[in-house]
Amino acid sequence: MSGARILSMGFVGLILLFLAFPIIVVAVVSFSSADYLTFPPPAFGLRWYRAYFGSEDWLVPTFLSLAVAACVVVLSTLLGTLAALGIARLPRALRVVATGLILSPLIVPVIVVAIGIYYAFSRYGLVGTPVGLVLAHTCLAVPFVVTSVSASLAGIDPRLEQAALSLGATPGGTFFQVTLPLIRPGVLVGALFAFITSFDELVVALFLSGTGAVTLPRRMWEDLRFSIDPTIAAVSTLTIVLTAALLGGAHLLRRRAERMRTA
């Protein structure tokens, strides 16, 4: 191996360390036994996890975030999958407009979305309610479902559906027996991304949570204003583990889908 190659690999390694390091530090700090934030910790323990699991102040927002994210998954997966099935077959002009509208939350600065929804929802008493959060988070999650399902639809051989129809299957039967099984991995990946989008969302929650519907990120944000004690590190580590587990699941689904396609 040449010197230049070792040098460039070292450089890439350093950047990867830069990417991973902050997250590793948070995970290590969460097992600290110290009263305050210090690194490396003087000793290790589960004290901050006990603080988290023993406190209603943390558990109530956690359950709210999980419940909101679950509702967002159901709503965005249903709406997004149906739309993905139809969108490619729309007339061109309509398709461009529909795609633009549905994908625009990826580009429009989230603060603009957040205050727009806050402005409208405050008139209908939806601020400070879990329903308001579900309705708003679904808008942010839907683009991930539509792109994920569209990608798996694009990979389907159209002859499979045509064969089913010409062999006498009803359109409904074709959908449930042929199309749906083929796009299921794409739907599940979209659902996972929708879950993560809602569960981690903070900017919209800052405006819509009020006092009645405080989500976990909102609770962390409030806590950070007063202290950066290691309870937040424990909460952060738990959310990282949850995210990693979901991403691992998504990866396995993709692999299975690829095997199904090549088989």
Place this chain on the structure above:
Amino acid sequence: MAQGAPALPVAWNRVMPLLLVAPLLVYMVVFYALPVISMLLRSVSEPTWTLANYAALPRDTVFLNTFWNTLYTAIVVTVGTLLLGYPVALGLVRARRSAPLILIIILLPFWTSILVRSYAWMVLMGRHGLINEALIAGGLIERPWRILNTPLAVQIAMIHILLPYMILPIANALRQIDPSLARAASGLGATPWHTFRQVILPLSMPGVAAGVLLVFVLSLGFYITPAMLGGPRDITLSMLIAQQVDQLNWSYAACLSATLLATALVIIAAAQRLPGIGNAFKMSAR
């Protein structure tokens, strides 16, 4: 995409896609487009229809400073992610056995919340954070160095957060380069550096353009990270908008929102017109 069933009436084939998309379209109009548009209209409707809010912007020093700070941060972050991201993309594409590990290291932060990552940088950059402790222990400085609550803190954390958005489109473009081109170049006597400079780099430009566009536009809207790590004077446009909403200054907040949104859209539209880049953005969107 599947053609509809030949047995079905043509009219049904026309209506069916519309029926499938309609629920989501109605949902997005009611809960997203109309709220945002009605909020933006506040910028021109008070007390009567007027463009006074926009006319005042060029002389509004608070706005001008914030706008410049937002643009400047976006430029620094875009350059930073490009310089750090390109080598990683190259490493990712060339790696064999370590490729899955590199991908995990890139993707895990990508899907970790911005709040958690900003918090991680607070832990690292604090007065008694790891960076200061290490610098003091190494004898490089005597007293803690103030990084937290400075523009530098915001820039480092934003580069960290946005790096995957630069790496992934570039890696995507690099992967599509025919490997026989590089072999041909070196077979014809080009040094590795020349092969990179004359073959690989030009062919990867669509990915670079997509990454630059993505990172720049996303940087413009950052709120959480500058609010947590920045100083009281280095506010971004998003933070100014949130402040104005807190003070119920809706027409000004709406005017700032429209300006932020228009800036992002103008940059995307302009980039699409540059030769070669329009295709790049479509490519990365897929």
